[in-house]
Amino acid sequence: MAQSNFSQVTEFILLGLSDTRELQVAFFTIFFLAYTMVLLGNLLIIVTVRTDPKLSSPMYFLLCNLSFLDICYTSVTIPRMLVDLLSRRKAIVFEGCIAQLFFLHFVGSSEMFLLAVMAYDRYTAICKPLHYTAIMSRWACWLLVCSCWAGGFLHSITQTWLTIQLPFCGPNTIDSYFCDVQPVIRLACADIYLTQWLMASNSGLISLGCFLLLLTSYTLLLLSLRGRLTQGHCKALSTCASHLLVVTLFFLPCIFIYLRPPCTFPFDKYVCVIYTILSPLMNPLIYTLRNNEVKESMQRLWKCCSVF
Template identity: 65%
Template sequence: MNVTEFVLLGLTHTREAQVVLFVLFFLFYVMILVGNFLIIATIKTSSCLNSPMYFLLCNLSFIDVCYSSVTSPRMLVDLLSQRMTISFNGCMAQLFFLHFVGAAEMFLLTVMAYDRYVAICRPLHYMTVMNRSVCCLLVAACWMGGFIHSIVQMLLTIQLPFCGPNQIDNYFCDVPPVIRLACIDIYVIELLMISNSGLISLMCFLVLVGSYTVILVTIQFYFTEGRWKALSTCASHITVVSLFFGPCIFIYLRPSSNLSADKGISVIYTILTPMLNPLIYTFRNKEVKSSMRKLWRQHVFPVFGDCGGLDKGEPPEVKS
C-alpha cells in the first residue's frame, strides 16, 4: 500500500515547549517579513540605492521571504496542532520549493561575493562589468539554476516507492529524511543526492571563501582609509554565509542518518539565516539607514530633500 500522507514529528513533543517555540518562531518569522519587505521598499523607492549591490540585496531579501515562507507557516501551524500530517503531494511540493529557493539563494550569495570582488579589486571596471543587464542575467541564472537543481531532487524522490512507515523526524519535508522511508535500497539515490545538493553547497561555499579572501587581502594591502570598517563588514558577511552553508554542507554532503540533531541544525538555515541577512547585509549600511529614515519621513512630510551622497556612476564602497 502506497503512503498517502506523512506524519511530521516536529521539533518537540512537549506541549509547553511547543508553545514557547511557537511564540519564538512566530516573532522570528515576523522579523523576517518586516525586515526584508522594508529593505525591498526602501531600495525600490530610493533613487540613492540604484547600484548593482543594492539590486542584488533587494533580490536577496525577496528570496529570504520566499525561503522562510516555505517552512515557517506550516511549522507554526503544526506547533499548535495535536497531529502534524502532510499529504504526499504537499510534501513533494514543499521539498521542491525548499530546494528551488534555497539553491537560488546559494547562487545569489555567490554572485554577491563576485560583485564585492569586482567593486573592491577592479573598481575602474565595476560599472562596466556589473551593469544592470548583467545583474539581471545573473539573477535569472540563479533562479534557473535553483529550478534545475530542485527538479532533479524532486524526481529522485518522487519515483521512490513508499509503503510505510510514514513518520518524518523533522518539521518539514526534505530529501534526506523522506528518502529514508523508501521501501528500496537508497544507496544510489544517496550518492546522487550528495553529488547534487552536497557538492553544490560545497562549491558555492568555496567560491565565496575564495572571493572574500581575495577581498580581505586587497583591503589589507591597498586600502588604508575605512580598512577596519571594510574588514568588519566582510567578516560579518562571512559569518552569515557560514551559518547558511555550514549546516547545508553538513546535512547534504553525507549519507542520510537518523540523527535527531539534523532538524535542530535545519533551524539555522531555514529561519535564523533569513532573519540575520537583513541585519548583516543591509541595516548596518549607512546609505540604507539614511534612505529608510527618508522613506519614513515621506509619509509625514509630502516634500523632502534630495538624497545626495551616493553617485550613480561610482562603485559602492564596502561599508558597515
C-alpha cells in the same frame, strides 16, 4: 513497476521539534516573532531599494533579490511549522510534502548561488573599482540573477524527480518539522543507497562549491588590500566580515546535512533551524544595520510616510 502500484502512503506525519506542549508553545512564540521580523525586515528593504533612486547600484539590486528570496525561503517551512506546533496531529499530504521539498530546494539553492554572486560583486567593487560599472552592468546583473533562479530550478527538479520515482508504502513518520529529501526518501519501500548518494552529491556539492567560491572571493579581497588599508577599505572589510559570518551560518549547516554518507542524527532537525530560520533572520540585520546608505534611505522613507 510503476510508482502508483506501490505508493499507498497518502500523507506523512511530521514529528516536529518537540512533543512537549510547553516547548511547543515556546517554539511557536519564538518562531512566530522570527518569521514576522523576517517578513517586515525584508519587505522594508525591498520597498526602500525600489523607491530610492540613490540605491540603484548593483549591490542594492542584488540585496533586493536576496530579501525576496529570504521571504520565499522562510515561507516554505515556517507557516506550516507554526500550524503544526498548535496541532495535535501534524500530518501533511503526499503532494504537499513533495511541493514543500521542491520549493525548499528551489529557493534555497537559488539563494546559495545569489550569495556567491554578491560576494563576487563586493570583490569587483573593492578590487576593480574602475571596471566595476562595466563588469556589473544592469544587463549583467539581470543575467546573473536569472542564472541563479535557473540553477536553483534545475537542482530542485532533479531532487524532486529522484524522490517521486521511489515507492512509498509505509512507514510515514518524518522526524523533522518539514519535508526534505533525506528524511523523505528513507521512508521508501526500495533500495535507496544509490539515490541517497546521488542526492548527497547534488545538494552537498552545490553547498560546498558555493561556499568555497565565497571564501575564495573574500580571500582574494583580503590579499588585494593587504598593506594599503585606508579608512574606507577597513570599513569595507568589516562589512565583508559580517557578511561572511552570515553566509557561514547558512552554508556550514547545509554542508553538514547534505554532504555526508547516508545517515541521520537525532539533532539534525535542530541544525536545520540554523539555515531555515536563523540565517534568513540575520540577513536583514547584517545587510542594513551596517549600511549607512540604507539606513538613511529608510529614514527618508519614514519621514515621507509620516507626512501622510
